Amino acid sequence: MRVIVHVDLDCFYAQVEQRRLGLDGDVDAVAVQQWSNLIAVNYVARRHGVKRGMPAHEAQKLCPGLRCVHVETIGEGGVVVEDPTPPAPGATRDPMVKASLRRYRGASREVFAALAAHCDLVERASIDEAFLDVTAQSAALLKEAQAAAAAAGRSAGHGDGVGEVHSNDGREEEGTGGHEDGAGVAGASGDAPDPDGEGVAAGQQQHQCKPKDYRRELDFRTQRHSQVVDAEHDATATELSQSQEAAAAAAPELTESARLLLAGGVVVDRIRRAVREATGFTVSAGIAANRVVAKLASARNKPNKQTIVPLSLQSAMMRSIPFREVRGFGGKYGSALEAALSAKDGDGGGADVVTRRVRNGWHDPKAADDAPPLTCGDLLDVFGGTDGTKRFAQRCSIPLDAATAVMRSVAGEGMDEVKPNLKPKSLSACKSAYLGDAAMVRRCMAVLAEELVERMAEDELLWRRRATTLVVHHRGALKKDHLSKWKAGKTSELTRDRNRQCRMPLGAEATVEASNSQGETARKTVRVPTPGQIVETAEGMLRKLASSGGLPVLPCTRIALCATDLQDLETGSASLTSFFQAQPKGSVNSSGGGTSLRSPQRKRPKRKRGTLEGFFGGAAKKPAPTTEVVGEAHTTIEDAKAEIPRAEGEGQGAGPLAGSFGAAVTEEPAPAPASPQRNEMWGGDEETDIRSAEREGDGVGDGHGEEVEEGQGQDNVIAPSELEDKDRQGQGVYVLVVEDEPPDPVVDSTDAEVEPEPEAAGAPAQAPAEATATTSLDGGMKACPRCGQEMPAEELPEHEDWHVAMDLQERFHPGSSGSARRAPGGLSGIQPRQWSKQRAPQSKIQSFFKR
DNA sequence: CATTATGACGCT
DNA sequence: AGCGTCAT
Numbered sequence: 127m128r129v130i131v132h133v134d135l136d137c138f139y140a141q142v143e144q145r146r147l148g149l150d151g152d153v154d155a156v157a158v159q160q161w162s163n164l165i166a167v168n169y170v171a172r173r174h175g176v177k178r179g180m181p182a183h184e185a186q187k188l189c190p191g192l193r194c195v196h197v198e199t200i201g202e203g204g205v206v207v208e209d210p211t212p213p214a215p216g217a218t219r220d221p222m223v224k225a226s227l228r229r230y231r232g233a234s235r236e237v238f239a240a241l242a243a244h245c246d247l248v249e250r251a252s253i254d255e256a257f258l259d260v261t262a263q264s265a266a267l268l269k270e271a272q273a274a275a276a277a278a279g280r281s282a283g284h285g286d287g288v289g290e291v292h293s294n295d296g297r298e299e300e301g302t303g304g305h306e307d308g309a310g311v312a313g314a315s316g317d318a319p320d321p322d323g324e325g326v327a328a329g330q331q332q333h334q335c336k337p338k339d340y341r342r343e344l345d346f347r348t349q350r351h352s353q354v355v356d357a358e359h360d361a362t363a364t365e366l367s368q369s370q371e372a373a374a375a376a377a378p379e380l381t382e383s384a385r386l387l388l389a390g391g392v393v394v395d396r397i398r399r400a401v402r403e404a405t406g407f408t409v410s411a412g413i414a415a416n417r418v419v420a421k422l423a424s425a426r427n428k429p430n431k432q433t434i435v436p437l438s439l440q441s442a443m444m445r446s447i448p449f450r451e452v453r454g455f456g457g458k459y460g461s462a463l464e465a466a467l468s469a470k471d472g473d474g475g476g477a478d479v480v481t482r483r484v485r486n487g488w489h490d491p492k493a494a495d496d497a498p499p500l501t502c503g504d505l506l507d508v509f510g511g512t513d514g515t516k517r518f519a520q521r522c523s524i525p526l527d528a529a530t531a532v533m534r535s536v537a538g539e540g541m542d543e544v545k546p547n548l549k550p551k552s553l554s555a556c557k558s559a560y561l562g563d564a565a566m567v568r569r570c571m572a573v574l575a576e577e578l579v580e581r582m583a584e585d586e587l588l589w590r591r592r593a594t595t596l597v598v599h600h601r602g603a604l605k606k607d608h609l610s611k612w613k614a615g616k617t618s619e620l621t622r623d624r625n626r627q628c629r630m631p632l633g634a635e636a637t638v639e640a641s642n643s644q645g646e647t648a649r650k651t652v653r654v655p656t657p658g659q660i661v662e663t664a665e666g667m668l669r670k671l672a673s674s675g676g677l678p679v680l681p682c683t684r685i686a687l688c689a690t691d692l693q694d695l696e697t698g699s700a701s702l703t704s705f706f707q708a709q710p711k712g713s714v715n716s717s718g719g720g721t722s723l724r725s726p727q728r729k730r731p732k733r734k735r736g737t738l739e740g741f742f743g744g745a746a747k748k749p750a751p752t753t754e755v756v757g758e759a760h761t762t763i764e765d766a767k768a769e770i771p772r773a774e775g776e777g778q779g780a781g782p783l784a785g786s787f788g789a790a791v792t793e794e795p796a797p798a799p800a801s802p803q804r805n806e807m808w809g810g811d812e813e814t815d816i817r818s819a820e821r822e823g824d825g826v827g828d829g830h831g832e833e834v835e836e837g838q839g840q841d842n843v844i845a846p847s848e849l850e851d852k853d854r855q856g857q858g859v860y861v862l863v864v865e866d867e868p869p870d871p872v873v874d875s876t877d878a879e880v881e882p883e884p885e886a887a888g889a890p891a892q893a894p895a896e897a898t899a900t901t902s903l904d905g906g907m908k909a910c911p912r913c914g915q916e917m918p919a920e921e922l923p924e925h926e927d928w929h930v931a932m933d934l935q936e937r938f939h940p941g942s943s944g945s946a947r948r949a950p951g952g953l954s955g956i957q958p959r960q961w962s963k964q965r966a967p968q969s970k971i972q973s974f975f976k977r
Numbered sequence: 978c979a980t981t982a983t984g985a986c987g988c989t
Numbered sequence: 990a991g992c993g994t995c996a997t
Contacts, residue, residue: 163980165997178997179980197982219978227982252984252997457995551985560978597991603978625991683978 127383127437129390130544131258132412132420133397135237136429138254139166141407142233143195151408155192157185159212160225164194169429183215198226202569204576221559222569226577227253233405235588238548240404244397249544257417259544260393261386268389384436387413391434398432415440418540422447444538445503452502452535463532464500466522502536509533549589549692553581556686560603563680567668568661574687575660579633582689586652587638593689596660597627598667601684602677621683624675626667630689631659660687 135141139158144151155171157164159182167176167185174189182194196212201223213219234253241248247259390413398409408430412423419440423433435443450460509518510533519529534540555574561567586592602620633655639647655663664687672679 160981165981181980221978225982231983254997454995459994550983552983554983556982558978558981623992627990684981686982688983 127386127415128259128261128543129264129387129393130414130417130420131260131390131394131397132251132417132424133241133256133258133394133401134410134412134424134428135254136408136410137166137168137172138233138407139197139227139230140168140171142230144168145233145406146229147193147195149193155189157182157192157194158197159194160197161213161219162215165197181215182212198229199223200226200573200577202573219559221557221561221566222573224555224557224570224573224577230254233407236405237401237407237409240401241397242548243404244400247544247546248548249546250548250550257420257544258394258397260390260397263393264386264390267392268385271389381436381438383415384438387415387434387436391432394432398430416538416540417542417544418453418535419444419538421453422451422538440538444536445501445506447502447536448499449502449505449536450499454535455532463522463524467500467505502538505533505536510537549591550585551692552688552690553578553585553593553692554597554686554688555581556599556684558601558684561680561682561685567680567682567685568665570685571661571664571687572657574685575657575664578660578687578689579654579657582654583636583638583652585692586654586695587650589692590695591692592653592695593630593692595627595689595691596630596663596667597625597686597688597690598664598671599623599625599684599686599688600668600671600679600682602679603681603683605681619677622677623684624671624677626670627690628663628667630691631655631663633659 140156141151143149143158144154144156149156151168151170153170154168155174155176156168157171157176158166162181162183164176164178164180164182164185167178167180171185171189171192174192176185176189176192185194186192194212196210199207199210201207201220206226230253237254238248238250238256241256241258245258245260245263249257251257394411394413398411401407401409410424410428410430411432412420412426412435413432414420414423414435415437419435422443423435426433449464450456452460454460455463505518509515509521509529515529515533516526518533519526522529524532555577557570557574559570561570582593601623602618604618604620633653635651635653637649637651639649668679671677
């Protein structure tokens with residue numbers, strides 16, 4: 127048997143805001159809002175009836191003291207507002223301003239770093255959920271505890287109390303009332319103050335606990351520790367709640383699996399404390415033999431509690447669970463099955479289910495509201511047995527294997543393993559808004575693209591991988607004059623979601639900065655597309671959509687840009703890689719810093735953000751001491767533009783898009799003006815739209831359209847092989863710049879003579895000139911700017927990687943090497959200055975590309 | 978612009 | 990490759 131844990135952060139976004147704003151989650155009612163609705167509600171607010179999805183002003187009425195915090199927003203030109211004033215109720219929202227969950231992603235990383243530091247097998251399930259497999263640790267702990275108990279038994283004899291822990295005292299005390307479920311017990315004592323540090327001590331000293339103290343221990347545990355779920359088994363539950371080593375080891379009448387799970391409870395308790403200590407966030411957890419049950423268990427007692435489901439109670443718990451609450455059945459599929467089962471016609475099975483439900487007080491299928499829900503137990507009773515699954519399949523008209531899967535699910539038999547993974551599998555930026563013309567679409571996409579690019583850079587820094595596919599999602603809309611129809615509930619083809627994907631455009635190098643708690647700063651270059659390229663490419667996809675779908679692209683209500691197919695870069699210089707990926711105990715997998723790519727000290731409510739602006743454009747400004755991002759982006763932006771292939775019927779010069787983006791990025795104030803023709807091209811809804819234009823028009827058409835896969839289009843995209851190639855170059859790619867130090871002096875001697883590099887296309891042309899020059903001066907040995915150590919120049923980059931790793935580790939795990947307390951913030955702004963070194967450009971490909 | 982923003986997956 | 994579903 128395995129010990130599987132589902133970890134679930136309590137009202138995560140709300141906790142993040144509480145921490146940031148210094149609010150007390152036990153006292154203050156806090157909610158997080160996105161536009162007019164709440165997307166997270168803390169438990170104080172929930173007590174007042176405030177719920178997720180509720181309009182903020184409605185919530186205010188229910189809970190006058192409610193503090194609603196709006197999520198960050200990002201607008202055109204990289205304008206970030208960290209604490210936006212929520213829109214007035216009913217106000218029209220700016221279609222060029224998107225909500226960003228960045229802050230929570232950063233906080234999430236902190237949590238996962240803490241989890242990973244204590245468990246090898248962590249699977250990210252979502253921004254605030256994870257599955258852990260703690261079998262090994264549990265077994266080890268149990269063994270250890272058993273040995274200790276045995277030793278204690280021999281020496282201390284009976285006075286130890288270990289033997290009494292599992293006596294029946296607790297059973298009698300707890301078994302009386304016939305609680306609804308474990309949560310009831312928890313609730314009863316839920317008001318007890320949090321036993322903090324001493325609580326830990328009390329818990330650890332379990333073996334000293336005499337029966338007298340039993341209740342106190344239990345109370346403590348119901349507050350923070352294990353609860354087992356089923357009321358009928360409360361007696362057992364009480365025993366099991368002795369989730370301490372001694373109890374686990376000493377309870378001879380418990381099965382081995384139960385002891386193992388109890389030990390798992392101890393492990394998880396420690397992990398939860400570690401998370402709390404590292405991040406300040408509380409988490410709830412479910413501990414069981416598989417993920418289905420663990421998931422259900424974690425939801426059972428919240429917040430800040432954990433729930434163990436021993437095998438002996440598993441089936442009882444599953445039986446009591448409403449079918450629709452089982453993962454995967456909450457949607458249409460679940461209701462379809464339910465409906466099929468509830469219909470009285472047809473043969474026996476369904477009728478049996480109906481009968482059962484009626485017996486439970488369910489009468490009218492129409493008035494299903496107050497009816498007791500169909501439980502997993504109902505299903506198991508009727509279809510669980512041999513041959514039952516077959517009837518179930520027939521009854522619901524689903525394949526037998528589907529029916530089998532359903533039955534397994536409701537029986538709580540999911541045996542999927544925990545697949546270790548801390549990384550998200552895709553990055554996306556989206557915005558829902560009514561976009562009536564092409565200019566608006568373009569501007570909106572530029573905002574999305576900027577965010578996406580920043581996140582891609584961040585992702586490469588953290589995980590050393592690059593997205594190779596760009597997906598553009600689009601949701602159509604009815605024209606405004608058809609609004610009434612829409613309101614009338616008319617569904618329309620026009621509102622469908624559609625997507626197109628293509629290779630991710632290859633970008634230019636950019637420098638990402640990380641600073642440690644000493645205020646030292648290190649930077650690394652990554653290669654990401656320019657926002658301009660993304661927008662350009664995405665527009666191509668929309669055109670493809672227009673020409674293939676038979677539906678207009680305009681107007682639309684939603685655009686999403688998604689970076690997928692994240693390819694690992696080869697492990698070139700090992701140090702950073704190992705820092706981020708392989709984990710020595712106690713170190714981190716990811717950097718925390720809720721602020722990821724941004725400067726931590728940015729507190730002002732409104733300002734232009736450094737990132738992309740600094741990234742791609744803007745004249746060199748005076749860099750603020752630590753983080754202010756500046757740059758001579760000119761070379762960069764020029765190069766970036768140059769990289770944009772001249773496809774596109776766009777006449778000469780940069781197309782409207784390139785122009786627009788260039789403008790936004792450089793000094794020009796206003797985003798590009800709309801392009802009227804383009805507007806009509808997409809209009810689609812009027813007769814001749816883009817489709818004809820695209821097809822018949824110039825053969826060139828859209829460089830990113832269907833043709834993108836052949837011919838020159840390809841030179842503009844990242845190929846996995848190129849990734850490896852590049853990365854193998856190691857030093858050539860990554861450069862560390864420690865702030866206040868001269869530009870990285872490293873020169874790769876191979877640079878000049880190396881084979882023509884296939885991916886050279888995107889490299890800025892001149893920027894590195896001076897840097898290279900200075901560096902090339904001194905030949906063989908270099909001194910590390912950080913520690914002064916001398917070494918061959920080629921080794922310096924890796925050596926500095928090591929420094930970065932140490933900085934980051936110190937930053938996020940101050941205990942491990944230094945002293946400072948965890949510093950907020952994380953990786954900060956993207957720095958345009960100081961291009962490390964240029965790749966030797968010129969390859970056949972590039973020349974071909976330049977044409 | 979009517980859960981919003983983000984994800985993951987399974988079925989073609 | 991594109992769509993639909995599910996979840997939070």
